[in-house]
Amino acid sequence: MIIKRIKLHNWKNFQDCEVLLTERCFIIGANASGKSNFIDALRFLRDISKQSGGLQSAVEERGGITKIRCLAARTQTNVKITIDMGEPNTDNFLWTYSLDFVHTGGGIMKNQVKIFAEQVFSHEQNSYVLNRNAKTEGEDEETLKYTHLEQVNANRKFRELQTFFQNIEYLNVIPQLVRESASLAQSYTREDYYGRNFLEKLAKMNEKTRNAYFRKISQFLKIAVPQLEELKFMKDEMGVPHLEAKYVHWRAKGSKQQEAQFSDGTLRLIGFLFALIDCNGVILLEEPEINLHAGIVTQLPEFIAKIQRSKKGARQIIITTHSYDMLANRGISTNEVLLLQNTTEGTTANRVSDIAEIKPIVDAGLTIADAVIPYTKPQNIESMSQLSIEF
């Protein structure tokens, strides 16, 4: 199952946005156009569904509803997320989940959020499996602070959705954090978005699976970083997990190196490869091109397509990117690229295939990169280097 459509209302910089998604999705836009906010809507659902998660903590982690609600929101102050799910390559949806919530409390009361409506629609049964709001029998101010999505007793009929959202992976490996073992201790309680617990996560895996993954990753790594050989996982005398590889260059037999000595690009590549193989649901990748050579970036779209074709690995991959090299791949369809653009009424998200001025450029035979990168560029960017820097 994949996410086939997202509707956002008052979510961060999206006042009203509705867009179709595909198995492989590239989200592009200028800096601060809301690429991360867009995928944060999916992380939000995951945060609600995960163990020890829930609506209140997901909102709190984001700094409260005032940090979530769209600044363009005026008369309507509710925040609503609607997700349609279904099998790839079909036109029908299987499920629609929708969550609509508003602010409650304030003054001497704790600032929290309250559910305005929560709905689960089963397209197979053609009926609502869940349809609750303030008027529903048995609901009160307290029950409306919790989604049924986060409660195993309440979500029996749509447990599938809870699992689906729980399995959404977000990945933005920050090499500095993988290396810095001191930061490990602080991160146990928080989700591992930035690779802090990457090594710890590896340590907890079944050894056989881990070895199998490492064999695969080594094969790719050998091509991308030829001087790095025999990548493996090990623990030092103190039990601290490490990545280790043989660096063959200037020594006859090569020398062993650990993650602290790996390059930024190598660490990011290992992180991405690992996540792509390990995840079996939706994966959100934040600008995978960072630290990577253009030659490797060029290969990513096809590599991702390959992963999706295989039995194991991520089923839906949503990527934010600024990379010309990535988008220059001829295999990327105009349906797979979402362009975010800021307008006076919040940000819009559109598939390139639906944008009248861009579609003809791709239809004429130019690459998606040629067609869309000019649109994501700030209008007067040239004037940046004309600014005076005299003080």
Place this chain on the structure above:
Amino acid sequence: MKVYIVGEDPVTFSILKKVIRYCSREIVILSELPARGGQIKSKIAEFNTLSAAYPVILLTDLDAVICAPELVRQIVPFNKNENFIFNVAIDEAEAWLMADIDGFASYFAIDAHEMPTSIMTKQGGRKKLPEMSFNYKSSMYLTHELIKKSKKLEFIQQFTPKQGAAKGPEYNSAIVPFIENKWNIDVARTNSDSLNRMIVRVNTLLTAYKQ
């Protein structure tokens, strides 16, 4: 009228935008499609196809080719769509800028008598028409000779290439403000027929669109 523009670098894009604005304020630029050095030839068929959707206005340099019609014959070997406006700057976009002789001289603090002038030359046709005259490539002349005569050290530093570089380290950001704010197209077109012809082509396109 909505158009796409195709250029090779920030300078050509800036010129394209200024000339289009000079022709009419009604023209909306949909996108700036990049065709970096040498790519124009390989993407030309695509730009021609694209012009069926919205007009495409392209600007390229003549460089080493003998004359503009010859360059067009080389690059566009097929039937060019009417809405595909292919412009060749003789000999380079920089020559169009220097064609505003007094304006260029005063902006870059160069004595007017040091500036190159236009001469009457033949570009394929029978008639002799004005074009700026240089001993070698106009951009080279600008960065290696002319700018050294500027009274402002800042311009000399911005334009003069470091060893091994083709252009000065702040070439674009030094020249683009001139194009945007000071470049007088009324004067420049009298000294450069290739610029004049671009204006005529854009105006013809606009007239055809309005009908």
